[in-house]
Amino acid sequence: MTTAKERAAALKAKLAKAHPDAPRDSAELASLSTQAMLRDAGYPITEEPPQLDVRLHGRAVPGHEVPVREATSILGTVQEAVSACGQAVAKKATAAGAIHSAILRATELRFSPALGFGSVVFHLGGTAEPVTGDEIPETTGSDTLLDLVFRTLFKVINTAQVDDPAKASPVDDLRLLGPRTAKHLNDLAKAITESEIDVDFVWRSRVERSRATLGRRGALALKDAIERTKEEITVQNIRGTLSTVSTVVHPQLLTDDGRRINLSVDPEGAAHLGAYFNRRVEVQVEQKRSWSVTTGRESFNHKLLRIEYIDGRADAADQQVIANPTDSERA
Incomplete structure (x- = not known):
């Protein structure tokens, strides 16, 4: 038999699913009520600036107070x-x-605190869409950088919070966002846990x-997903000029796009690279x-893994296999 607490939780979940835009707390309900009263009374509604509400709650926030170190760590x-x-x-x-100054300006958040029952809410103002007043009607309302950012971050966070491998994993999204974003999300997850x-x-x-x-729960799942993005191995074909050949230091490839790549190869394999020195080649590498x-x-x-000429001499005799092929190559 279900308890009253379980029935209340089930009802709350059902209402949240049926009304996804319903207010989550008293502050949001008060804001929506005020806007509705002004609209019904015929007063012009002033559009609210973009805003991120960060509500801190849980065992460490029993009332209207939150430790400074924890709050600043999370907000930072x-x-x-x-x-x-x-x-x-x-x-x-x-x-x-x-980070580029234009990105910093576009993503800067400014906060002012407000109290809620059993929680502390920080209202973080964001950069609004530039509007001059001369726009053609219905041409405003484009996504700002912050809109795209929160759409992306919330997808990762909500996926981690669900923590259901059968539905989705945040790993691929984290890889697309890069190590810097993953590092700061890991810091956030650590602060929460x-x-x-x-x-x-x-x-x-x-x-x-x-x-x-x-x-x-979601923070632990997020930390686990970030841990799984720390290493990625792919096989790539790269073209360039072999600018250094040595059995003592790593041979170096100057790629067609201007990068300098050190090639990891054992001394026996390096001894066969002399014929490719200062020649345009295509190499197959296992990138870690x-x-x-x-x-x-x-x-x-x-x-x-493999090197061959690309200046018209790419027959089998001019191809040198340096390492054992990977499983993907065998396939």
Whole structure:
């Protein structure tokens, strides 16, 4: 027989599913009620600026207070993850170095706190869509960078919170967002698991309204998914000029797109590379991509599998197999 608490939880879940845009807390309900009263009275409704509500609750937030260290740790990692994701969404992701100033400005959040029952809510204002007043009607309402960021981040967070391998995994999305975003999401998950504080996110803008929740269970699943993205092995074909040949140091390939790649090869294999020195070649490599959760920096290792000329002499006699083929090659 179900208890009253279980029946209440089931009813709450049913209502949330039937009304996904229903207010989540008293502050959101009050805001919606005020807007409805003004609209019904015939007053013009001032459009609210874009805003992220971050609600902290759980065992460590029994009333209207939250420890400063925990709150600043969570809010700080949220801002860093938002900026890093903005860089990735804008196709300007880097593993190290400063984030572009335009990305920082577009993803900057500014907060003011408000109290809720058994929780603390931080209202983080975001950058609005630029509107001059001269726009043609119905041409406004395009996605801002923050709209795209929260749509992307919330998908990862909600997938981790569900933690159902049969439905979806956040691993592939994390790889697309890059090591910097994954590093800051890992920091956020760590802050949540250590502080025993759950976090609800609500993003509202002119065109977007979305939500996400990250509790201890989801944070642990997110950390596990991030751990599984730390290493990725792929087989690639790369063209360039073999600029260094040695049995002592790594041979180096100057690629057609200007990169310098050190090729990992044993001394016996390196001894056969002399004929390819300063020649345009195509190499097949096993690329191992690794990154650090601590720093967010990536590192690459390229194991040379095969090399051949590409200047009109690519027959079987001019092809050198350096390492044993991988399982994918055998297939």
